Amino acid sequence: MGLKDDEELCERYNTLDALCIREGQFGRGLFVRNDVIEGETLLVLPPSCLLNSSNADRFVPKELIPSTTKPSHPSHWEAGETRLLDGKQCSLPLTSVQVLTLILALWKAGQRVEKQTPKDKREEESHKYLDLFLGTYPTSFSSLPLTWQVYVQHNESNAEFTPNETTLLLQTMLDHLPAHIKAQAQKVQLRFDRDVRAIQAVQLSRPDLLDQCMNGHVYSSITMQDWVWAWACVNSRCVYLPLGLKPHGDNFTLAPLLDMANHTMETEKESKVRWLPSKALQINAPKNGKGQLQGEEIFISYGPHSNGFLLTEYGFTIPSTLSNDLSEWKGNRYSEVHVDHIILGILEKQGNQGKAKIEMLEEQGYWGEYTIHPFPSPAHPSYRLVLAARLIAVDLHDNELNCLEKNGEIKAWHQNVQGIRDNINPKNEERMHALLAGLCHLVCQDADQHIKAIKGSIPQLSPSHSQFPEEEAISSANNLIALHEEESHIARMLIQAIDSGQTDW
Numbered sequence: 001m002g003l004k005d006d007e008e009l010c011e012r013y014n015t016l017d018a019l020c021i022r023e024g025q026f027g028r029g030l031f032v033r034n035d036v037i038e039g040e041t042l043l044v045l046p047p048s049c050l051l052n053s054s055n056a057d058r059f060v061p062k063e064l065i066p067s068t069t070k071p072s073h074p075s076h077w078e079a080g081e082t083r084l085l086d087g088k089q090c091s092l093p094l095t096s097v098q099v100l101t102l103i104l105a106l107w108k109a110g111q112r113v114e115k116q117t118p119k120d121k122r123e124e125e126s127h128k129y130l131d132l133f134l135g136t137y138p139t140s141f142s143s144l145p146l147t148w149q150v151y152v153q154h155n156e157s158n159a160e161f162t163p164n165e166t167t168l169l170l171q172t173m174l175d176h177l178p179a180h181i182k183a184q185a186q187k188v189q190l191r192f193d194r195d196v197r198a199i200q201a202v203q204l205s206r207p208d209l210l211d212q213c214m215n216g217h218v219y220s221s222i223t224m225q226d227w228v229w230a231w232a233c234v235n236s237r238c239v240y241l242p243l244g245l246k247p248h249g250d251n252f253t254l255a256p257l258l259d260m261a262n263h264t265m266e267t268e269k270e271s272k273v274r275w276l277p278s279k280a281l282q283i284n285a286p287k288n289g290k291g292q293l294q295g296e297e298i299f300i301s302y303g304p305h306s307n308g309f310l311l312t313e314y315g316f317t318i319p320s321t322l323s324n325d326l327s328e329w330k331g332n333r334y335s336e337v338h339v340d341h342i343i344l345g346i347l348e349k350q351g352n353q354g355k356a357k358i359e360m361l362e363e364q365g366y367w368g369e370y371t372i373h374p375f376p377s378p379a380h381p382s383y384r385l386v387l388a389a390r391l392i393a394v395d396l397h398d399n400e401l402n403c404l405e406k407n408g409e410i411k412a413w414h415q416n417v418q419g420i421r422d423n424i425n426p427k428n429e430e431r432m433h434a435l436l437a438g439l440c441h442l443v444c445q446d447a448d449q450h451i452k453a454i455k456g457s458i459p460q461l462s463p464s465h466s467q468f469p470e471e472e473a474i475s476s477a478n479n480l481i482a483l484h485e486e487e488s489h490i491a492r493m494l495i496q497a498i499d500s501g502q503t504d505w
Contacts, residue, residue: 006020006021006136008132009021009132009133009136009256009257010257012049012132012256013043013045013049013256013257014043014257015044016041016042016043016044017033018032018033018034018036018040018041018042018043019031019032019033019042019043019257019298020033021257021260024262024297025297026262026297027262028260029260029261029262029297029298029299030257030260030261030262030297030298031295031296031297031298032285032292032293032294032295032296032298033294034294035291035292035293035294036285036291036292037285037291038285038286038287038288038289038290038291039284039285039286039287040284040285040291041282041283041284042271042283042284042285042298043257043258043281043282043283044276044280044281044282045255045256045257045258045280045281045282046278046280047278047279047280049129049255049256050241050253050254050255050279050281051100051103051133051253051254051255052096052100052241052243052252052253052254053065053066053067053096053099053243053245053250054243054279056099056100056103058122058126058129058214059103059106059126059130059213059214060099060102060103060209060212060213060214061209061212061213063092063093063209064092064093064094064099064102064202064209065093065094065099066093066094066095066096066099066245066250067093067245068243068244068245068246070093071093071245071246071247071250072093072094072095072096072098072245072247072250073091073092073093073094075089075091076091076094076095076098076194076195076198077095077247077249089201089205090201090202090204090205090206091198091201092202092206094198094199094202095195095198095249095250096245096249096250096251096252097195097231097234097235097249098195098198098199100230100234100238100254101195101196101199101227101230101231101234102199102213102230103130103213103214103230104134104229104230104233104234105199105222105226105227105229105230106213106214106215106216106218106219106222107130107134107215107230108134108222108226108229108230109215109218109219109221109222109223109226110215110218112221113218113221123214126214127214130214132256133254133256134233136256136259136260137233137237138233139229140225140229140469140472141228141229141232141236141315142315142468142469142472142473142476143311143315143316143472143475143476143479144228144232144311144312144314144315145173145174145177145181145185145188145311145312146185146188146189146192146228146232146312147228147232147315147468148170148173148174148476149174149185149189150189150192150224150225150228151167151170151225151467151468152167152170152171152174154224155167165459165470166459166468166470166473167468168457169457169458169459169473169474169477170468170473172453172454172457172477173454173457173473173476173477173480175453176450176453176454176480176484177480178308178337178338178450178483178484178487179338179340179341180308180338180340181308181311181312181483184308184309184312185312188235188312188313191235192227192228192231195231196227196231203219225467232315233254234254235313236313236314236315237254237259238252238253238254239252239253239255239258239259239273239281240252240275241253241275241279241281242275242279243279253281255281258273258281258283258300261283261298261299261300262297262299262300263299263300263301263302263310263314263316263318264299264300264301265301265304265318265332265333265334266299267301268286268288269286269288269299270286270299270300270301271283271284271285271286271298271299271300272284272286272287272300273300283298283300285298302314304334305334306332306334306335306336307332307334307335307483307486308336308338308483310332311479311483317332317479317482317483318331318332318335319331319482320332320335320482320486320489322485322486322489326379326489326492326493326496327377327378327493327496328377329374329375329377329379329490329493331374331486333375333376334375335373335374335375335486335490336371336372336373336490337371337372337443337487337490337491338369338370338371339370339371339372339385339439339443340368340369340370342439342442342443343370343385343388343392343439346392346435346439347392350392352398352401353396353398353401354392356396356401356404357391357392357394357396360391360404360410360413361387361388361391364387364414364417366384366387366388366417368384369382369384370382370384370385370388371384371385372385372440372443372490372491372494373490374489374490374493378493378496378497378500378502379490379493379494379496379497380494380497380505381436381494381505383505385436386432386505387413387416387417389432389435389436389439390413390416390423390424390428390429390432391413392432392435393424393428393431393432393435394407394409394410394413394424394428395409396410409424409425409428412424412425412428429503433498433503436494436498437494437495437498437499440491440492440494440495441491441495443487443488443490443491444488444491444492447484447485447487447488447491448488450484451481451484451485454477454480454481454484455481457477458474458477458478459474
């Protein structure tokens with residue numbers, strides 16, 4: 001999208017003329033044209049320019065759209081993978097995500113094929129709206145693990161495809177995601193698969209409804225890349241809007257201009273998005289006591305998310321400044337290192353003793369979700385991890401496993417869980433600190449191995465016939481390397497905190 005298109009978008013929706021679109025440190029974003037005072041209204045978007053379930057009938061039949069009187073079908077919200085087995089059952093209405101994904105995918109495919117002549121003036125205006133609004137979106141989401149997964153799987157299903165260096169790099173990146181990020185990426189793909197299959201079920205059992213969609217004639221031209229693009233746009237750019245729908249997850253909207261605002265974790269830089277009784281959206285300058293100066297960027301918060309979450313849901317991370325100074329964290333304040341797999345490995349090595357400890361952790365509700373945090377300083381383990389480490393540091397004898405309540409340290413651990421005592425005893429604390437330090441060394445070793453594998457798969461830039469841009473694959477690989485380096489740095493911060501006695505957890 002060029003400058004002329006940006007100006008047209010601003011002219012149509014930026015009625016207060018307070019904002020402009022520019023390239024900034026984090027890519028294209030919104031900037032204030034002039035000095036603004038704190039809390040000043042910068043943008044108001046009326047319901048007519050938003051894209052959500054309340055006005056999606058401009059593009060698709062009402063029968064597909066959830067409403068207050070007819071909510072989205074419950075099967076679309078079921079947990080587990082059972083519904084993926086049957087792609088022929090059409091469950092209506094669809095969810096808001098599925099409806100908007102269909103609209104965007106039809107538009108995307110329509111850009112490649114001969115455009116249909118609008119039937120009337122209303123449809124012509126709707127075409128113009130989509131062209132202007134969706135033309136501002138990224139052309140691809142190459143930094144999103146979902147894109148890597150779908151690209152690799154699509155190529156693997158083609159018997160005539162010969163893996164090239166880019167495909168091998170993407171597979172290596174998927175293989176060497178940190179364990180918890182890999183699990184999160186798999187959940188994202190499961191949601192994507194469900195939503196696309198729900199739409200495809202409409203095509204199989206109710207093709208008449210797709211015929212009634214705007215651009216419905218290009219449905220057969222939608223590629224898997226189109227589905228990924230459309231779904232990622234909806235997943236990453238929607239904002240909450242109280243439309244009165246149940247389930248709660250259907251209450252959101254896509255909003256022109258507003259969706260160009262980049263993410264910040266600094267509250268003093270955050271502009272607040274408000275919804276008005278008219279179902280309009282409004283954005284105001286930060287209430288930071290000083291307002292903003294001409295040319296400063298407008299940011300909103302996507303939520304208190306770790307870099308792993310930001311990568312799998314949005315395709316970006318907040319960079320960290322890593323140095324030899326391990327006393328202060330300069331990066332995403334919600335960064336964390338997950339060590340569940342390491343804790344499980346330690347307990348498995350303890351044999352029957354480890355099994356008994358897992359059962360105790362499960363009984364007390366403290367099994368899993370073990371993390372290390374760099375912020376606020378000094379670096380520290382989560383409370384769940386501290387409790388687990390204290391229990392692991394208890395030395396049990398096999399003849400005690402059938403009568404654990406007789407072990408004094410086990411009694412003390414239960415009292416620690418209940419808040420009756422601060423710890424088990426000084427010797428256990430010493431063993432627990434050593435265990436956590438050893439765990440951190442394993443985090444560093446794992447990170448080094450992952451980094452080595454990824455670097456070894458990065459090809460030299462050369463002409464490629466891959467549909468996935470090699471430069472973007474390499475950029476994503478370098479971002480993943482930085483994520484592993486961040487985890488190693490956080491682990492070393494905790495080791496230093498333990499060595500210096502900063503263990504007031």
